[in-house]
Structures are given as C-alpha cells and as structure tokens.
Amino acid sequence: MQSQQKHKNIYTSKTTLFRVVFLAMLFISFSAAAQKSYTIVLDAGHGGKDPGNLGNGFKEKNIALKVALLVGKKLEKRPDVKIIYTRKNDVFVDLWKRGDIANHAKADLFVSIHCDSHTSNAYGAGTFVLGLRGNKKNLEIAKRENAVVLLEDNYQDKYKGFDPNSAESVIGLSLLQEENLDKSLTIASLIQHNFAFKLKRNDRKVKQDNFQVLRETIMPSVLVELGFLTNKTEGRYLNSSRGQSQMATAIADAIYKYVENLKLNTVVLSEEDTNDNFIMYKVQIASSKNKIAPKTYNFKGLKNVERVVVGAYFKYYYGNSSSYKNIQKALKEAKLKGYKTAFIVAFKNGEKISVEEALKLPSN
Template sequence: MIFKENHKINTKARIIFIFLCAFTFLMNSSSIFAQKKYVIVIDAGHGGKDPGNVGNGYKEKDIALKVALVVGRKLAKNKDIKVLYTRSKDVFIDLWKRGDVANQAKADLFISIHCDSHTTNAYGAGTFVLGLRGNKKNLEIAKRENAVILLEDNYRDKYKGFDPNSAESVIGLSLLQEDNLDKSLAIASLIRNNFAFKLKRNDRNVKQDNFQVLRETIMPSVLVELGFLTNKKEGRYLNSKKGQDQMGNAIIDAVLNYLGNLKLNTVTNIGVEAKEVKTIEYKIQIASGKNKIATKSYNFKGLKQVERIPVGNFYKYYYGNTTDYNDVTKSLKIAKSKGYSSAFIVAYKNGEKISIQKAIKMQ
C-alpha cells in the first residue's frame, strides 16, 4: 500500500515536471519564434465630395465605407493582423494618397472596395488586379519608394548589396512586381470564389485592369467591385446591413485564408540560426495567360518538358528546370531562339520564388 502511494506520488511528480518543462518551452518559444504581423490597408472608395456612383439613389461612397469597416474591425481582432484605413469616415482622399498610405506602412496587402454601375441591368461581384498596362508606372513608383533608402543613416550597412539605381536592383524590383501579381491573383481568386460559391453572387471572374489606385501601390493589391448599384435588386442588397455583413465576411474569410497560406512559409526567426535547406531551382518563364494549354512540345514551338503552374485564374508556363545557373542561361537562349523574346529567368528556393541575385549568392 505504501509502495502504491509512493508510486502515485512519483507519477504525479513526473507529470507535473513534464508539464512545467512543456510550459517553459512554450513560453520560451515566443522569444525564439515570432509570427510576422501582417499589415493590411483597407481602402473605401470615393468619399467626401466624391460620392462615386449613385445608382437608384444609393451612394457608393457610403456602402464602400460600411463594408470596409466591417472587414477592418473583424480582421483587427486577429493578433497577427494590423489594419489601417485610407479613410474611416466620409472624407475625400486623393487616389495617390491611398496608395501612399499602404506604401509608407510597408503593407502586406491592399484592398480597395467599390460598387459598380452600368447603363444596362448588369449585376454581379467582380475582383480586379493591376493589368499589364499599369506595370511600368507601378515599377517607377517602386523605384522611387526604394530610393528613399539613400536618405537613411548607415544605409550601406543596413541594405548591403542594394543600390536603387543599379540595373540588378531594378531587375529585383521587376521580380518582386511579378511576385506581387501572383499574390494579387491569389487573393482576388479567393474573394471571387467566396462571392460566387458561398454567397451565390453572379460570377464576373478575376480581371486585370489599369486602375490608378492599384498602380500607386507596390504590394499585392486587389480592387473589389461589390456589385451594381444600378441594378435595383443588387443595389438594395448592398445597401442593407445583411448584404454589407455578408460581402464583408466573404472578404474577411478570403484574407484569412490567404494569410494562412503565407504563414505556412513565413515565420520570423529571432536569436536562433536554423539550418536551412538551400535547394535552388532555376527555370525560364516563357508564357502566361488564362488559357490552359497542354504542355506538349508542338504547343510550345518544339520546346520539351514545359511545366504549367496555376496562379489564381491564370497559368504560367516554364521551361528548362535546373539547379545550375549556367544551364538555365543556355535554356534562355534556346527559348528566345524559338521566338519567346520576352522569356526570362526565375529562381526558387524550396519552392518559393526569390530574386536571381539572391539565388546566385546562396550558391
């Protein structure tokens, strides 16, 4: 009996000891690994002296603001998210200032919320990302934003290897811009799917266009058209609290899903040097578009082993997968000789896109 009591005491002691060890590890882990805080800028379209469209007497500026606040307030309850607004009340904000808010905050995502109008009885929700026509302006803004680095103290130490005036850095910005487009398409597709399949709104698909407000941002960004105020039924729905809550929650769910995918690959390591597997792959992007094309050589001017990767509603086509940079430069020459004059090299580390410059340094 005494043995059994002692055994119970020892067992309890071990359990308590294990619990304390686990608790101590969890407490210490917060100082080892810190989850990135994601900055999201919510932009309610129009405002103040600019009412936006006023189909059927409804004001776009009011509906956009109410939905923006639904989205922002709920997202802000997540400890990993910091929410900023371009406007949180009925005021007029210049388009360039909206992008500037996001750029200055180094935001991870920019969402601009609007309502549509049309001379017909059109209806349905749409999502838009920056079209190709806006890329040049967007790149110039990115270069201008990065040039501020030169004004910082000790910028040579803090940004070793980066020169905003160098050709390599401009190439790096171009690659970043492409990565931003991929992520913009990803969040736009998630929002579109929630509108179309969860709320059963008429599906207008993800589109690319040259919106000024998107051109002013240098991070993943999406413009959301909640629906048409010029359609009586849809305008009435969007002007209702139920409609605003449902559309807002669809956007929230998409953002959390998008961030969840990012978090799988984004943990900031503090004070601990983890061993990284540095598997670098190079390939040539030869084409991209909405059409799903069979990766047969006859579809790609004789190029063999073409790879097709879905990105939102788009597909990207790659050629010449290799771990050797010298080999990929040869593949680039072959692709261009076949007529793919705009083909370019991309690099991946463990499946995640990185700059060519960084890939070469790692090797």
Template structure:
C-alpha cells in the same frame, strides 16, 4: 513668467510622450501583418449613385466591418485610407500603403452600368488583359478629375484615352501572382453567397498602380441593378460582403505562414544563397515555392526535403526559391519536382545581372 515656463514644460512633456508612444507603437507592430483597407471614393466624390444608393458610404461601411473583423487577430495591424466621409486622392491611397510598408492593399467599390449587369468581381493590376475590362477601369480612374493639379500629379494620364492607360508602367507585376491568389479567395467567398460570378480580372487602376505589395480591387456588385443595390445597401448585405473579404484575407495570411515550416529563427540573419552560386552575368532561373512573413532557415527540413533553397526579403515578406540554373529546360524540371513535393503554386522566375526580369523577356533573349 512662471506660468509661461510651466506651460513650456508641459508642452515638452506632451511632445516627448507622443514621440515615445509612436516609437513604442512602431516597435510593437514590427512583427505584425499589415493590411491597408481602402474605401473607394468619399467626400466630394460620391462614386456611383445607382438606384439612389451612395457608393462611397456603402464601401466605407463594408471596409469598417472588414477592419473590425481583422483587428480581432493579434497578428494583424489594420490601416484605413479613410474612416469617414472624406476625399482622398488616388495617389495618396497608394502612398498610405507604401509608407506603412503594408503586406496587403484591398480597395472596396460598387459597380454601375446602364444595363441589367449584376454580380461581384475582383480585379488585380495588370496590362495583360486590360482591353477586356477597360470600362470598369475608366470609371474608377475618372476620380482624378476631381483632384487639384491632376495633370501634373498624374503625368498627363487621361482615363478617357486607352493609349494613356497602356502607358502606365507595371509596378505591380512582381506581386501579380499573390494578388491573383488573394483575389481568387475573395471571389470564391462572394460566389458562395450566391452572387453572380464576374470572375477575377486584370486591368489598369491608378489606385493599385503605385502600391508595392499584393493589391486587389473588389467590385462588390452593381448599385444600378435594383435588387443588388438594395442588398448592398442593407446591413445584411454589407455584413456578408465584409465577411467574404475578411475571411479571404485571413486565409491568405494563413497560407503564407503555412506554406513553409514552423521553425522560426532570428530574423536578423542575412539573406542566404546556395554555396555554389556565382555572380550572375547571364540569365538565371529559380523556382519560387513560397512567400511568408516568417524568416526561416533555407534548409531542406523546412521545405519538405527540397535542397538548394535561397531566400530573399521583399518588403515585409520573405520569398523562398528552389534551384538555380541558366537552363530553362532544367528549370521546368525543377518546377515539376517542387510541385511533386506539394508546392502546387510553384512558378519559374528569371534574373538577369542580379535583377528580376519578366520570364517572357528572359526566354526571348535566350532565343535571340
């Protein structure tokens, strides 16, 4: 009896200790920039086997090296969708990132083709130019056939049917601009290694489709191209590719933190809007000038003298907007003013009834 009570007591202590540890860890990571790294394929899904190399292992080796480099930064928390040779469903990869409320999602792969195609490229989730790159998306999406109950889990989605691809909703659209920024940084770094530049492209990938943060898929090269396959399978090649990706992520984070002022205030303050704002009934245009993990007071001294600044929290990022107008012509002038102040990436966003809508939709309704 005493032994049973003792074991029960020990079990309770272990559970409490584990629970408290989880709470402490969660609190200690609240202010960190969370990056989810996804090694493509794994387990029963080997990926492509061009020239006899295994995509799943090369992708994992690169991801682990990326993570190791990022973990040296005390302001970054790294989460992996897999750290070993295991099978992870596509929808679960996105779910891992969403549950972590991540700031970035980066998926690493190796490409293949029945020609002499070679070079490195990056992809972001978008319907805009999907028809140009349908073959790449099709290959990466076909892994769903290895999953149990895939027809139910993916709502009848069939990677072999273009019309099925076009039916995917664009949950990533809000983060497209930032996804492209990160993709460009990664692509530029890979090109510096004298890799053939296959550019930043937009396509429809299930692994990116359901993530609620800036997300990028990296095709590090073609295993089917003998010279490139040998490079990616080598320790040197994997080290260089990992550095290209990790350096880009660090630069991306620095840009986010650096494109606003350095003064930080209590993050518990409420999101603010200009005093002159009224309930939105029709379309309203604003100029997005920055996005950062820092919560800054929306005052002119934090934004190079620009006034009429508003701030909205989206996930773990704070988005900062300049101006407020229902006149698109005036919005264009405000965009020019922001760019002249140094916000070269400033762009116009539209709201209708308080909800973010496509700019094209806003302009179409204005014409009608």
C-alpha cells in the same frame, strides 16, 4: 570497451545537445511566425466630393466605407493582423495618397472596395488585380474608377501625363508594378470564391486591368467590385446592413485565409532527413504576360535573368543556387536593385515546391 562506451556517451551528449539547440531554434522560428503582425490596408473607394456611382440613388462612397469598416472590425479581432484604413469617414482622398498610405506602412496587402455600375441590368461581384490588358468591358470599368484623378489638385503633375480617358494610359504598365501578381491573384481568388460559393453571388470572376489606385501600391493589391448599384435588387442588397455584413465577412475570411497561407511560407528549419533530391533555389523578381528579353538593361542591371513560361505568364528569375544561404544573397541583391517584393522559390528535381519543404531536405 571502456573507450567505446566513453565515445558513445560523448556522441549521445552531442546528439542531445543538438536536439536541444534544434528545438530551441524551432521554437524561436515558430514564435517569430506567430508574433509577426500582418498589415492590411483597407481602402474604401471614393468619398467626400467624389460620391462614386449613384445607381438607383444609392451612394457608392457610403456603401464602400461601411463594408471596409466592417471588414476591419472583423479582422481587428485577430492578434496577428494590423488594420490601416485610407479613410474612416466621408472625406476625399487622392488616389496617389491611398497607395502612399499602404507603401509607407509597408503593408502586406492592399484591398480597395467599390461598387459597380452599368447601363444594362448587369449584376454580380468581381475582383480585379493589376494587369496590362483587359477586354473592352473591363477597360471601361477601369476608366470609370480612374476618372477620380481629374478631381485631384495638380493631377497632371502627380500622375506624370496619365490620362484616365486614354486607352494607352490605362494599358501602360511597368514590369515592376506586376511583381506581386501571383499573390494578388491568390487573394483575389479567395475573395471571389467566397462571393460565388458562400454567398451565391453571380460570379464575375477574377480579372486583370489597370486601376490607378492599384498602380500606386508596391505590395499585393486587389480592387473589389461588390456588385452593381444600377441593378435595383443588387443595389438594395448592398445598401442593407445584411448585405454589407455578408460581403464584409466574405472579404475578411478570405484575407485571413491569405494571411494563414503567408504563415505557411515562413522558413522553419527541420531535422527530418530524406533520400537524395536535387534542390535548386531561385529568386522570382517578376511575373507578367509580357514577354521581355532577359537582358541586363531590362532588369536594372541584374545579370543572367531567366525567363520561364508558366501557363499564360512569363516568370522572371534571378540567381540559381543549391545553397539557401547563397540564394539569400541573391535576394538581397535583387531588392537593392529595386525589386522590393522579390522572393525565393524552390525546385525539387525541376518541379516547384515550397521553400519550407525544400529546407526540410538534406544539404540545405
């Protein structure tokens, strides 16, 4: 009896110790998540010798700058967000330099702000992500925004044969530049939702096309078209303090919601037990509308890449393990091969779940 009591006391002490250690780990994990600073790069389109479009006498470069600065001002109030601007005044910045600023800062998100134009009385706000193909109308928008390349010094060398007036150049992309498509679509949808439902702007939807400024970045990126300066009513709205403030608020709120979603994906250990569940981890290295053979030579030497159809996209996974520790090694391998934005995904009995949820289950 005494021996049993002693054993029970030892067990109780160990359990208490475990709980203390667990709570300490949990606190550290939450603290790390809370202290992480998310870097957002705000890119005001055009500038300096490049005025952008001049519909009805309004200057795109000025409106884009004012909105970008307002977005930054609203986000700078958040302690967990760091804002970097590609320009804060009326200067010309090469497209490659805009992307280089974001890449050098290891940004979590890149948002490029523009105003649209058209020969008709078109109106409404739209958000673009990098994509392989678009319809003829989207292609013309991409070509207009990319035309600034021709104003840059030595653009032939910088862009390696990229011709902003060529459909082939506008459409051509590498798989690596689509790795962030899922996250880009997420932030684009949040921005577009705020435009359409909070501000009641005409919804021109989230679309994909090949904007050179997005091609230059290696993180989730979107290009926002605030509206059409060629439409007198919309042009006046976008040129007004009220319109700029409202559009900036819509973008800022969407960005912060996106940051909150990133926080939810932070790995947090849990003591909670559940019944038997089959958990499998994989590393997502890319998402694309292109169907690419999962051969080693197509994926920088990575072996056993898996291609899965998800809606209109093909997702490419590397690694396949029930061990989170092992899949972390696979993630490291993928990043060493150049897939810098690869990330871990989890599946429960064949269905995708969050990594956070998977880590709460036993045997992880």
